[in-house]
Amino acid sequence: xxxxxxxxxxxxxxxxxxxxxxLGILTVAHQAGRVEFGFLRTALGLTAGNLSQHLSVLEKxxxxxxxxxxxxxxxxxxxxxxxxxxxxxxxxxxxxxxxIHQIEHGSSAPES
Amino acid sequence: MPSSGTPREVLAGLGDLTRKVRxxxxxxxxxxxxxxxxxxxxxxxxxFTFKIEAVACPAGEAAVGGCTLVxxxxxxxxxxxxxxxxxxxxxxxxxxxxxxxxxxxxxxxVLTGIVLVALASATALWSLRHGVAQLGExxxxxxLHLDPASGLTRFLERLAGNAMAVGLPLLVLARVERSxxxxxxxxxxxxxxxxxxxxxxxxxxxxxxxxxxxxFGVPGVLLLLGALGFGxxxxxxxRNAS
Numbered sequence: 001x002x003x004x005x006x007x008x009x010x011x012x013x014x015x016x017x018x019x020x021x022x023l024g025i026l027t028v029a030h031q032a033g034r035v036e037f038g039f040l041r042t043a044l045g046l047t048a049g050n051l052s053q054h055l056s057v058l059e060k061x062x063x064x065x066x067x068x069x070x071x072x073x074x075x076x077x078x079x080x081x082x083x084x085x086x087x088x089x090x091x092x093x094x095x096x097x098x099x100i101h102q103i104e105h106g107s108s109a110p111e112s
Numbered sequence: 113m114p115s116s117g118t119p120r121e122v123l124a125g126l127g128d129l130t131r132k133v134r135x136x137x138x139x140x141x142x143x144x145x146x147x148x149x150x151x152x153x154x155x156x157x158x159x160f161t162f163k164i165e166a167v168a169c170p171a172g173e174a175a176v177g178g179c180t181l182v183x184x185x186x187x188x189x190x191x192x193x194x195x196x197x198x199x200x201x202x203x204x205x206x207x208x209x210x211x212x213x214x215x216x217x218x219x220x221x222v223l224t225g226i227v228l229v230a231l232a233s234a235t236a237l238w239s240l241r242h243g244v245a246q247l248g249e250x251x252x253x254x255x256l257h258l259d260p261a262s263g264l265t266r267f268l269e270r271l272a273g274n275a276m277a278v279g280l281p282l283l284v285l286a287r288v289e290r291s292x293x294x295x296x297x298x299x300x301x302x303x304x305x306x307x308x309x310x311x312x313x314x315x316x317x318x319x320x321x322x323x324x325x326x327x328f329g330v331p332g333v334l335l336l337l338g339a340l341g342f343g344x345x346x347x348x349x350x351r352n353a354s
Contacts, residue, residue, distance in 0.1 A: 020122070020125075023122070023126065024125075024126075024129055027126045027129045027130060028129055028133055031129075031130045031133040031134065031137075032133050032137070032214045032215045033215035033216075033217060034209075034214075034215035035133075035213065035214050035215060036212075036213025036214065037213075038213050039136070039212060039213035039214050040213075043129065043132055043133070044129075071210065076213075078213075080215075093123070093126070096119040096122055096123050097119075097123070099119040100119045100120050100123070103118075103119070
């Protein structure tokens with residue numbers, strides 16, 4: 001019987017989540033609970049087109065829920081994290097912390 | 113935007129984003145302003161409900177000129193005032209959330225508000241049904257037989273009064289808004305409420321219609337100063353961001 005080699009934390013990073021704009025979207029939505037398209041665009045300093053592309057990637061992956069509606073005559077788009085989105089963000093932050101530990105101490109931190 | 117650098121830089125970028133969202137969610141000045149005005153309003157309520165009457169002295173405590181009983185305050189003021197303050201706070205946060213495009217965690221305020229209004233109403237009902245405690249008689253409060261003159265009774269009265277009705281929501285607010293400054297304000301407020309403030313230091317005797325002034329004036333001004341401080345901090349934060 002051989003010991004399984006310990007997986008490097010970098011293998012636990014999800015490409016959909018790890019991309020920096022999408023990670024920013026998930027972080028803002030997590031703290032806000034519910035966030036409007038315009039707020040996200042300003043907070044992340046993106047163009048509307050760029051933000052829409054990233055949102056559709058996250059929506060397809062089932063990480064965010066998008067809700068479109070009107071307030072008066074103004075069209076507004078709100079988004080919130082799905083339970084899978086919350087889990088994915090938690091996991092991403094945990095992996096980043098493990099990576100930092102690995103870099104600084106040369107071994108993986110225990111599972112948190 | 114999180115950095116694409118080292119994991120530590122990415123995490124630091126996420127922390128900055130989180131702080132930015134929290135700053136947009138905060139509206140601490142508004143509930144502080146309401147609670148401050150409500151507390152200062154207690155002075156006027158005390159003034160207009162002030163009643164002084166001559167009563168029979170308890171056995172062994174006969175005084176020259178007889179004994180007097182001073183009553184003031186309204187059983188309706190706090191339940192109604194708190195209900196309105198919580199409704200207005202919820203409305204304010206919901207409107208602000210829509211205008212700014214960022215959700216708020218208003219639910220804990222509303223829940224705390226409902227519980228406190230229910231408690232304040234139950235206490236008001238209880239005191240209406242039992243009337244004013246007679247001099248020298250033990251106070252029967254929810255099954256506890258308390259000596260009205262004892263330090264413990266006075267402490268419980270202070271604890272069950274504004275310390276609970278205003279101090280507790282401040283702690284909830286500090287938790288929800290993750291604000292250390294508000295936590296500090298809440299602790300100072302609770303200390304002011306729980307430390308006995310006699311009217312003597314202000315030169316106002318307890319038989320004066322304005323005897324509620326130090327009791328409500330000090331915490332009321334503290335809350336209003338807090339509202340001013342948080343309001344100015346929010347304004348300066350918005351100026352820096354734009």
